[in-house]
Amino acid sequence: MENNTDKFKTTRRNVLFGAGTAVVAGLSGANAAEKQGEQVTDAPVSDKTQERQSFYGAHQAGIVTPRPAAGMIASFLVLAKTPEEVERLFKTLSQRIAFLMKGGTPPVLDDKLPPADSGILGPVIPPDNLTITISLGSSFFDQRDWLKAHKPVRLSRMKASRNDALNASLCHGDLSLQFCSNTPDTNIHALRDILKNLPDFLVLRWKQEGSVPMLPPKPDGSHETARNFLGFRDGTANPDNNNASLMDKIVWVNQGDEPKWAHHGTYQVVRIIRNFVEFWDRTPLAEQEAIMGRNKASGAPHGGVGEFDIPDYSTDPEGKVTALDAHIRLANKRNKTSDENLIFRRPFNYSNGVTKSGQLEQGLLFICYQADLEKGFITVQKQLDGEPLEEYIKPIGGGFFFTLPGPANEDDFVGRTLLEASGYQVTRIKP
Amino acid sequence: MKLKVTLSASLFAITAALLPRVAAAEVAPLDLVAPIADYKIYVSENLEKLVADTKTFTDAVKAGELDKAKSLFGSTRMSYEAIEPIAELFSDLDGSIDSRADDHEKAEKDPEFTGFHRIEYGLFAENSTKDLAPFADKLLADVTELNKRITELTLPPEKVVGGAAALMEEVAATKISGEEDRYSHTDLWDFKANFDGSRKIFDLVRPLIEKTDGEFITKVSGNFDKVDVTLSKYKKGDGYELYDKLTDDDRAVLAAAVNTLAEDLSTLRGKLGLN
Numbered sequence: 001m002e003n004n005t006d007k008f009k010t011t012r013r014n015v016l017f018g019a020g021t022a023v024v025a026g027l028s029g030a031n032a033a034e035k036q037g038e039q040v041t042d043a044p045v046s047d048k049t050q051e052r053q054s055f056y057g058a059h060q061a062g063i064v065t066p067r068p069a070a071g072m073i074a075s076f077l078v079l080a081k082t083p084e085e086v087e088r089l090f091k092t093l094s095q096r097i098a099f100l101m102k103g104g105t106p107p108v109l110d111d112k113l114p115p116a117d118s119g120i121l122g123p124v125i126p127p128d129n130l131t132i133t134i135s136l137g138s139s140f141f142d143q144r145d146w147l148k149a150h151k152p153v154r155l156s157r158m159k160a161s162r163n164d165a166l167n168a169s170l171c172h173g174d175l176s177l178q179f180c181s182n183t184p185d186t187n188i189h190a191l192r193d194i195l196k197n198l199p200d201f202l203v204l205r206w207k208q209e210g211s212v213p214m215l216p217p218k219p220d221g222s223h224e225t226a227r228n229f230l231g232f233r234d235g236t237a238n239p240d241n242n243n244a245s246l247m248d249k250i251v252w253v254n255q256g257d258e259p260k261w262a263h264h265g266t267y268q269v270v271r272i273i274r275n276f277v278e279f280w281d282r283t284p285l286a287e288q289e290a291i292m293g294r295n296k297a298s299g300a301p302h303g304g305v306g307e308f309d310i311p312d313y314s315t316d317p318e319g320k321v322t323a324l325d326a327h328i329r330l331a332n333k334r335n336k337t338s339d340e341n342l343i344f345r346r347p348f349n350y351s352n353g354v355t356k357s358g359q360l361e362q363g364l365l366f367i368c369y370q371a372d373l374e375k376g377f378i379t380v381q382k383q384l385d386g387e388p389l390e391e392y393i394k395p396i397g398g399g400f401f402f403t404l405p406g407p408a409n410e411d412d413f414v415g416r417t418l419l420e421a422s423g424y425q426v427t428r429i430k431p
Numbered sequence: 432m433k434l435k436v437t438l439s440a441s442l443f444a445i446t447a448a449l450l451p452r453v454a455a456a457e458v459a460p461l462d463l464v465a466p467i468a469d470y471k472i473y474v475s476e477n478l479e480k481l482v483a484d485t486k487t488f489t490d491a492v493k494a495g496e497l498d499k500a501k502s503l504f505g506s507t508r509m510s511y512e513a514i515e516p517i518a519e520l521f522s523d524l525d526g527s528i529d530s531r532a533d534d535h536e537k538a539e540k541d542p543e544f545t546g547f548h549r550i551e552y553g554l555f556a557e558n559s560t561k562d563l564a565p566f567a568d569k570l571l572a573d574v575t576e577l578n579k580r581i582t583e584l585t586l587p588p589e590k591v592v593g594g595a596a597a598l599m600e601e602v603a604a605t606k607i608s609g610e611e612d613r614y615s616h617t618d619l620w621d622f623k624a625n626f627d628g629s630r631k632i633f634d635l636v637r638p639l640i641e642k643t644d645g646e647f648i649t650k651v652s653g654n655f656d657k658v659d660v661t662l663s664k665y666k667k668g669d670g671y672e673l674y675d676k677l678t679d680d681d682r683a684v685l686a687a688a689v690n691t692l693a694e695d696l697s698t699l700r701g702k703l704g705l706n
Contacts, residue, residue, distance in 0.1 A: 077683045079683060079684065079687045110701060112700065112701035112704065112705070112706060113698050113701035113702075114697045114698065114701075195690075196694065199687060199690035199691040199693070199694050200654070200687050200688075200690075200691040201687065202687075203683045203686045203687050203690075
């Protein structure tokens with residue numbers, strides 16, 4: 001403020017006395033130089049704010065599109081009950097998401113009215129790599145008689161696994177929204193926009209934000225898998241999202257017994273998994289690595305050299321190289337049949353504060369997608385039940401959802417195929 | 432208020448710049464005189480009832496009539512809750528009449544914790560009228576003083592009109608959780624009074640925007656009706672069931688109605704040309 005005022009005064013002097021006096025010119029120069037230096041309160045600079053994902057396509061964005069640094073899951077109770085109301089909900093969501101992902105200028109209203117936008121990203125909203133992905137919980141179908149017959153075959157309500165200590169206020173929901181973008185602020189802005197536009201249909205039940213640590217770019221352009229809050233790489237064995245036919249097999253629903261409307265959708269699993277990080281940090285490295293089945297620094301599996309080396313358990317039947325109950329071995333046996341159980345992970349790390357015991361309340365916002373919920377997450381979790389890692393982790397929330405197919409183009413909307421399958425005559429969005 | 436067509440950012444910027452920055456409805460300041468005067472009468476009636484009801488309530492407390500005092504708690508508060516945006520203009524009195532334990536550093540044990548909720552704590556949590564007499568005397572003195580101060584007050588129009596939304600913000604932020612009447616669980620009485628107080632303001636100014644903004648009127652009335660229907664399911668005798676009887680589904684219906692009313696009523700001042 002003071003700098004601005006000084007500069008303004010100087011400018012006025014220049015006008016009054018002419019720019020010729022040495023003193024004035026000197027002052028003016030000093031101020032200009034000072035302004036060029038960074039101020040503590042300057043906004044940090046990013047060259048990624050114009051990164052943009054497309055909202056349109058056979059599949060929703062935010063699943064196999066790149067995972068940016070900031071993520072959030074929000075779970076809602078949905079009050080839209082009739083087909084007409086559900087249509088308005090789906091359309092409004094699609095219209096808001098299309099706008100938010102594209103970025104632009106919100107309407108400017110009379111200043112006697114509350115502004116149309118929260119303004120937290122400034123008057124022009126940058127896309128900032130935002131994706132918002134819409135999924136429906138089992139209860140969404142169960143509570144609407146006209147939708148019961150159209151529920152995806154494998155969609156169920158999440159049941160507690162043996163190590164879970166589920167907090168009811170962090171579980172389930174009629175509808176989930178996954179927000180991903182380069183910065184937490186962009187996700188929060190988007191959530192506030194959606195809440196403001198749909199107060200009559202969406203009641204927020206719980207939300208969890210997370211982040212992924214960033215790495216500097218490597219000279220050879222190669223990538224490393226990000227680390228979780230246990231310090232291990234998380235997702236090394238993820239199926240290659242650049243391989244479309246692999247994604248068709250592992251991620252996207254297209255089975256004959258699933259309703260036609262659900263094809264190109266996927267099953268979403270969300271788990272809020274608390275990590276006992278103080279305890280973990282007091283565990284010997286060799287034990288940590290034995291529990292996970294990987295070298296902590298490099299991420300290589302035991303017996304391997306590089307992160308992406310594939311462990312060969314067939315030559316290690318007694319678990320001398322990789323313990324039989326190591327996390328990665330239980331999760332993925334790496335044989336022909338275990339290919340059926342592959343899941344596609346998209347996790348974030350979360351940090352929430354301090355527990356009543358004075359410990360850090362943090363862990364993994366586990367998110368995964370799969371074409372078959374039962375063969376995917378549910379089977380993998382059963383294989384993991386009882387693993388030594390359980391001593392250090394405690395799932396406390398989450399839910400199962402069905403991620404709807406994507407909107408084909410600008411007059412389409414997410415959820416249209418479901419409404420049409422129910423026999424309801426939808427009207428397209430007028431572009 | 433919604434943009435009917437999607438415009439490109441630059442095109443929109445041009446369009447917006449050409450629009451005159453005036454309120455949606457053309458309401459002359461004089462049009463507000465009658466509704467504000469009517470509202471003042473409504474406030475006075477509620478204050479008179481508040482003083483009378485508080486007298487009966489605090490008499491019961493002081494006489495050690497535990498059951499009678501308990502039964503009067505919910506209904507006595509209603510005339511306060513209905514006019515809360517005006518009552519709150521005097522923050523000293525609002526604090527001593529209606530603050531909650533968590534507004535105070537030492538919670539229930541804090542000497543500054545007085546008023547309705549301190550007495551509620553004694554009656555319902557400690558199940559006794561013991562030691563409540565000083566709080567009863569102070570409450571009656573405070574509501575009497577409130578009545579006096581508001582009688583002498585010229586109601587600021589923006590506070591009156593803004594009160595419709597303010598009541599909904601109160602419910603949305605700290606009442607839907609059931610934390611207001613945490614010892615007695617008489618929250619639904621408060622809800623009813625808050626909604627009635629908000630609707631009163633809306634109904635008084637409604638004729639001023641009925642012609643220009645019919646859609647808005649229909650939507651807001653519809654949401655008030657939805658609240659009435661939901662609350663009426665919990666009517667019991669002259670009052671309401673305890674808050675823990677409210678089903679999760681109905682709580683969600685109320686939450687959504689409150690949030691929608693808060694959004695819509697937040698435009699009411701602007702629609703009437705008030706800052």
